[in-house]
Amino acid sequence: MTAAPNQSSALFNEQSTAAHRANDSAPRTASVEPPTKPIRPSAYALLGNPNTGKTTLFNRLCGARAKTANFPGSTVEARIGNCDGVQVTDLPGIYGLNLDRPESRLCSDYLAGRVRVGRAPQALLVVADATNLPRNLIFASQALQQGLPAVIALNMTDLAQRRGLTIDVHQLSEYLGCPVVSICARSGEGVEDLIKAMREPVLSTADFPDPKGPANAAARWANGVVAQSVGGDHAVGLSRGAAAADTFTDRLDAAFTHPFLGVLVFAAVMVALFYTIFTLATVPMDLIDLLFEHLSNWVHAGFAGLQNRFGWNLVDGPLHNLLIDGVIGGIAGTVVFLPQICLLFFLITLLEDTGYLARASFVMDRLLRRFGLPGQAFVPMLSAHACAIPAIMSARLIPDQRDRVATIFVMPFLSCSARLPVYVLLISVLFAGQALWAGVAFAGCYLLGGIAALMTALLFRRTILKGPARPMVLELPTYKLPSLRTALFTSLDRAVTFLRKAGTVIVGICMLLWWLSAYPQAPAGGQSPSLIAAQSIADPGPVAGDATSQLTHSFAGRLGKAIEPVFSPLGYDWQLSIGVLTSFAAREVFVSTMSVLFAGTDDTEDQAVLDRIRSATRDDGSPVFTKSTAASLLVFYVLAMQCLPTLAVTRRETGSWKWAGLQLGYMTLVAYIAALLARSILLWIGVA
Amino acid sequence: MSRLRDGQRGWLHATDLCCEDCELLNAMGLTDQCEIRVCQGGEPCIVQINATRLGLSASLARKILVRPVELNA
Structure with a gap:
């Protein structure tokens, strides 16, 4: 059902969209100035309170071809799509345009043209929840005072009807001074009418309460509008702000929000x-x-x-x-x-x-x-x-x-699935043949x-x-x-965002680490040395026996030797230091690096390879993996960052490298100190 | 408001909230003389204002003064 403001005063008969358009030529109320020659806007801003079904409506209007864009200099996002040849920008859900909150400020600035995301809006599509009209009307009144023509989408009208509310959209349209379209975004009912109404939005000149004035005045105005526009069993309660009991919700909440249950x-x-x-x-x-x-x-x-x-x-x-x-x-x-x-x-x-x-x-x-x-x-x-x-x-x-x-x-800090191979290797070194203690150690890693x-x-x-x-x-x-539909579009949108933004950084850094591990190439004699080194970083696969020489000859290997003094207090020799360094891109690489270094292959699932890693020796013949060293490594890998993709995503989500850098530095420091403590305590109690 | 029992209603009388919280709660429907129903007391609590159900910290609930509907009626 579509309704537009007209001059038919107290009579607000239901009219079709076509009829509404026909009435555009009819005289209107004094408070509304119809455009003499309606210009179809090329860009809409979609806004409304949270939980009004705004995103569901956006997906209905624009389908899967929408893209996500950040507001300049912030992590607040807007989705931009196309509906019927018109750009629609889905702004974050907000409770008010004048609140001292980042999303509210950005929306307000966007509507005023102070920040740009896509094209500047020429009209507003305001979504209002029909089941919670007074609060949504206050927000709509703020939006309609932004100086842009608008259309109101009255969503969830099916739910309102089930709750015994009958909303006269024509009356509502008169009060708001712009078209009001009754829709159900979830089922798509009324969305076609809304698209038609969006071709001719109206600049409202209705008399609204001052958006910066006292909240009570706005509430009185909204309750007055509701009293005139809403009928049905619960309308009186709604207009006087009564909180109707909802047994169904109360029962579910009693279970879902119970302190124990x-x-x-x-x-x-x-x-x-x-x-x-x-x-x-x-x-x-x-x-x-x-x-x-x-x-x-x-x-x-x-x-x-x-x-x-x-x-x-x-x-x-x-x-x-x-x-x-x-x-x-x-x-x-x-x-x-x-x-x-x-x-x-x-x-x-x-x-x-x-x-x-x-x-x-x-x-x-x-x-x-x-x-x-x-x-x-x-x-x-x-x-x-x-x-x-x-x-x-x-x-x-x-x-x-x-x-x-x-x-x-x-x-x-929370143990992800990529840490599992490292935990398996190091716990098998610490508690070989002791399943119970191995299980306790696993649980301890997650707890730590x-x-x-x-x-x-x-x-x-x-x-x-x-x-x-x-x-x-x-x-x-x-x-x-x-x-x-909404869940599908949201996951698709997140996937594209991840690939487009994080992917570029992640791939770039992985390539840099590959290069460090692959060059300079070891002297002749080895097969595909760069491939061997690179596979230890990117993707396990068959490797030849000359892997150790390539890895030690590479820049990464040389760096491993150079940083050995840093890690020697933790009990790591140059080989373990290389493992820590190459696994900087991704923790699980530590296992394949150990396999390459100590067994000449990266087949980490072969028991014989794991046995050779466990029995590996240092240059002086002493074992590489003593109990204290393995425990120290385990603690280090529980707490260290060692995941470049995560750093790239942190940078993207916080909007700056500052937090990503601090995260890396802090976690590495905590991991180092904790690993040092673990080893020192074990040595002190006589566990070498 | 934190003194109201589960299911009890009250009219908003006054608040002792900071400006930011006050503006947010106003925008969420907590306005003068509105009716509040306590759905679940405690920390945090659940209240209903018109059709809006809010989870609120007890520290906020203590700063919202209401007149119980029974006394007012």
């Missing part, structure tokens, strides 16, 4: 979430691995074919190795994260859409507040046990900037990471991220069935 429900939901991610992501991750392996083989075959045909020495040449090991290896190392990222965001969006995620944050707030973190940090922290990258990206759910930075900062994360959060929130802890103010949205 709520935590149990949350734990069950999270276990199911991560079980699904781990189970479902394995297949596409293996396929991606296989795809890039084939791609490497094709490129290699291409080079071999050219070499055979023209006699050029291409195979194992610099261009061949750069393409296969640097570029393809680097891209493979990045793209392999995609299934986890897509699945995580898909499932989190579904949970958020149901209204449950806000309840989970509410429950965890009790625990995390003690460490200076908000309840919303818990979902990213759990995700970090799969991979820190999607976890850091999902910290966008946290509204407060200090809370968000603190959460991002501590995320890499968790404690380090919470203590770091506490430390930082009391020092460099110091500030008054924001008391929790969290809207608990209505429970509803999630939209698969």
